[in-house]
């Protein structure tokens with residue numbers, strides 16, 4: 001029997017994601033079942049509800065994802081996110097993947113969700129050739145990373161407090177929008193003819209680290225000061241001011257890193273790069289600096305199983321296999337895993 005296909009599963013947060021790729025990396029199917037309806041009324045993800053929904057949806061998502069390959073018999077490996085993420089959510093995907101690994105007698109490969117996002121640039125095409133620079137902008141992480149080669153990463157900057165996506169979600173809530181806030185802020189900002197001026201936290205400092213909590217607080221203080229009746233007329237201007245400051249914070253650092261590290265190719269991945277204004281600003285920066293920019297297709301900006309399958313397949317090729325003892329690791333960093341550090345020494 002030929003087992004030509006690889007399965008990728010991600011349940012790190014509030015999307016139930018299963019994808020199938022071929023041995024050569026071609027995308028066969030990509031099922032993403034969103035839980036927005038469940039969490040939007042709470043203004044953020046409720047971990048227990050997210051885990052319960054994953055349990056309910058995983059079996060049908062698997063059936064749907066494996067329809068084009070006529071079921072499970074042709075699957076040769078299962079790749080699954082084991083961190084970082086919400087522990088209950090991670091446990092659902094990991095346990096499900098272990099069940100598949102055991103019952104089909106196929107290898108299981110644990111994937112780091114952040115490394116998975118890096119591979120979103122390789123879905124259905126060749127990604128940038130290393131070395132390159134990449135910014136990972138999600139609801140839980142904000143990282144600027146040098147990719148020396150695939151699998152060899154150096155984090156040069158990170159948020160010291162809130163992640164950029166988290167700031168979008170929190171500011172959206174302040175402005176009366178539901179979760180997730182990013183698309184609401186983007187729409188409101190695009191309808192504004194002016195922008196409220198907000199600070200650009202930690203600008204002018206000699207670091208690639210960032211802070212988004214200060215910006216969120218500045219918006220909060222502004223909202224508190226204005227008359228509630230006036231707020232509805234200012235929402236769009238506030239959204240635009242916040243969005244411009246949030247994007248300027250990351251793009252000024254990328255510009256500096258491009259100079260310092262003589263970067264020729266760079267990319268942005270993660271849910272926040274679904275934002276068209278950020279895509280436009282990033283394209284402008286690439287033109288200005290005469291560098292090559294890589295962005296994922298919008299459908300692969302957010303969480304998906306395809307990036308997990310590609311990343312897992314890459315690691316499988318390099319001999320990485322896990323076993324049924326694999327545990328979740330909710331705070332898993334992109335690199336600097338203690339075991340890897342020890343290995344390098």
Ligand code: KG4
Pocket residue numbers: 013137138139140141164165166168169180181182183186270271272273274275276301302303
């Ligand atoms: O990568 P992702 O889907 O999940 C995590 O790994 O966290 O990122 C989700 C984040 C949320 O904070 C969401 O508000 C943000 O991405 N986001 C956006 C947009 N669409 C999603 N932020 C700004 N503009 C958008 N259009």
Ligand code: ZN
Pocket residue numbers: 113117138139270271302303
């Ligand atoms: Zn993600």
